[in-house]
Amino acid sequence: xxxxxxxxxxxxxxxxxxxxxxxxxxxxxxxxxxxxxxxxxxxxxxxxxxxxxxxxxxxxxxxxxxxxxxxxxxxxxxxxxxxxxxxxxxxxxxxxxxxxxxxxxxxxxxxxxxxxxxxxxxxxxxxxxxxxxxxxxxxxxxxxxxxxxxxxxxxxxxxxxxxxxxxxxxxxxxxxxxxxxxxxxxxxxxxxxxxxxxxxxxxxxxxxxxxxxxxxxxxxxxxxxxxxxxxxxxxxxxxxxxxxxxxxxxxxxxxxxxxxxxxxxxxxxxxxxxxxxxxxxxxxxxxxxxxxxxxxxxxxxxxxxxxxx
Amino acid sequence: xxxxxxxxxxxxxxxxxxxxxxxxxxxxxxxxxxxxxxxxxxxxxxxxxxxxxxxxxxxxxxxxxxxxxxxxxxxxxxxxxxxxxxxxxxxxxxxxxxxxxxxxxxxxxxxxxxxxxxxxxxxxxxxxxxxxxxxxxxxxxxxxxxxxxxxxxxxxxxxxxxxxxxxxxxxxxxxxxxxxxxxxxxxxxxxxxxxxxxxxxxxxxxxxxxxxxxxxxxxxxxxxxxxxxxxxxxxxxxxxxxxxxxxxx
Numbered sequence: 226x227x228x229x230x231x232x233x234x235x236x237x238x239x240x241x242x243x244x245x246x247x248x249x250x251x252x253x254x255x256x257x258x259x260x261x262x263x264x265x266x267x268x269x270x271x272x273x274x275x276x277x278x279x280x281x282x283x284x285x286x287x288x289x290x291x292x293x294x295x296x297x298x299x300x301x302x303x304x305x306x307x308x309x310x311x312x313x314x315x316x317x318x319x320x321x322x323x324x325x326x327x328x329x330x331x332x333x334x335x336x337x338x339x340x341x342x343x344x345x346x347x348x349x350x351x352x353x354x355x356x357x358x359x360x361x362x363x364x365x366x367x368x369x370x371x372x373x374x375x376x377x378x379x380x381x382x383x384x385x386x387x388x389x390x391x392x393x394x395x396x397x398x399x400x401x402x403x404x405x406x407x408x409x410x411x412x413x414x415x416x417x418x419x420x421x422x423x424x425x426x427x428x429x430x431x432x433x434x435x436x437x438x439x440x441x442x443x444x445x446x447x448x449x450x451x452x453x454x455x456x457x458x459x460x461x462x463x464x465x466x467x468x469x470x471x472x473x474x475x476x477x478x479x480x481x482x483x484x485x486x487x488x489x490x491x492x493x494x495x496x497x498x499x500x501x502x503x504x505x506x507x508x509x510x511x512x513x514x515x516x517x518x519x520x521x522x523x524x525x526x527x528x529x530x531x532x533x534x
Numbered sequence: 535x536x537x538x539x540x541x542x543x544x545x546x547x548x549x550x551x552x553x554x555x556x557x558x559x560x561x562x563x564x565x566x567x568x569x570x571x572x573x574x575x576x577x578x579x580x581x582x583x584x585x586x587x588x589x590x591x592x593x594x595x596x597x598x599x600x601x602x603x604x605x606x607x608x609x610x611x612x613x614x615x616x617x618x619x620x621x622x623x624x625x626x627x628x629x630x631x632x633x634x635x636x637x638x639x640x641x642x643x644x645x646x647x648x649x650x651x652x653x654x655x656x657x658x659x660x661x662x663x664x665x666x667x668x669x670x671x672x673x674x675x676x677x678x679x680x681x682x683x684x685x686x687x688x689x690x691x692x693x694x695x696x697x698x699x700x701x702x703x704x705x706x707x708x709x710x711x712x713x714x715x716x717x718x719x720x721x722x723x724x725x726x727x728x729x730x731x732x733x734x735x736x737x738x739x740x741x742x743x744x745x746x747x748x749x750x751x752x753x754x755x756x757x758x759x760x761x762x763x764x765x766x767x768x769x770x771x772x773x774x775x776x777x778x779x780x781x782x783x
Binding site: 292294295296299317318319322323324326327328329330332333336337338347351352354355357358359360361363364365398401402403405406407408415417421445456457463464466469470472477488489495498499500507513514516517519520521526529533534 | 545547550551553560627628629632652654655656657658659660661662663664665666667668670671672673675676678688691692693694695696697698699700701702703706711712713747748749750751752753754755756757760762763764765766768769770772773775776780782783
């Protein structure tokens, strides 16, 4: 069985989520191909060829794929689908965008956000905001799957020596157009890839107070996240949200500040290795999942922590 | 411009979900059900487009058992004009839902279709994209802003690390993210008015769609419980634990 993994990349480099998807894919079959669809994406393709466990890298380098528009990328993947038993992508916003289109065009189901591979056709995935785990068997000949990155270790980014094959297909559906992009500029690591994550909740009071978390984050090389309550209150943008409807993270250290610990939020961070909770309400549910809980006023505790750590 | 909105009846988001003791599914007996939150945002966006003069008619569609009429009525009370229920006691998978909706779209010919990005029960995040593929329409998923222009719609999307704006030719499909809007509450007069708005009922057979199973759920179990740790008394103790016990800093 040969498996096609769709690479997450920004044309110049391969994104970490690809490596987790590769690990999941190696549990489904023996031969792995990686598709890099982009524009001027030679550097990303080179990086893809280094990934351990990948035997071939397919490169579709065309203007239509520059921004990973789902209308175009899905058509490309469908063109290649005949050769594969499984088509796998990371459950990033890109993967979530184009993969269901691929599944529909192939007339098969998609298994979203899998967290474990039981066999070549049976997988585990969280449902109901992570309050239940379903074991699901695919009855289709081709399995279309997105992978929750935090549930699988990253494959080694180096050590592989895949052959690289250029595809000359350019699928342009012509009905959608990239207009602009506004990426949060930050020297901090990306939330889903960070070793340490510090998140603030409604207890932060306002957006300005997040500066306090940022100072601590810079000291620890951490990413800064937020609960849905903080996002809903307008303190910070949605892309900082950790939770079932936001980002799923599993860092070595997760520090929850002023977060009560709604189920929605816990679903996004409960697989972290060590969880620290700082909250003045000692009854807050967050303490029931925290390895270390500190009942304190966050406005005193966070600056003190930043001084002493 | 005609707007079609889809809504799903799901467990209320405030309800604590429990897995059945025979591990076949979650227990939905006597549980409060509601409009899926992302679908509610979709209805609200359509109503705002109508208030702005972009939309002339809002059709709301749901698929499921007869009781889903409640969620359609809720949507009508929020400002949709008429409803369509595709009645079935089966729980169709995303692909079948997309195929059913595709038939409704062929009949209704909307210019814009607004859907929730995912339902909070199965958490699939698939149907909008699948429908778009079946209809060969462009899609603007995870929308935080929607602007209708002459023959196109500009959609700002919540993507990893920031925002992306795309322009889509109409007809197009938009799926909603949390920050798109804050849904209103239905007023009592509007709830009363909604009872008189038209609601058509069809079946999958009427639409000529065979609801097929592509997956089988073998087991549903509760997630592994995480054990609570300890409370520390001070920041000093916390720092000490993190450095010397957990060794994570």
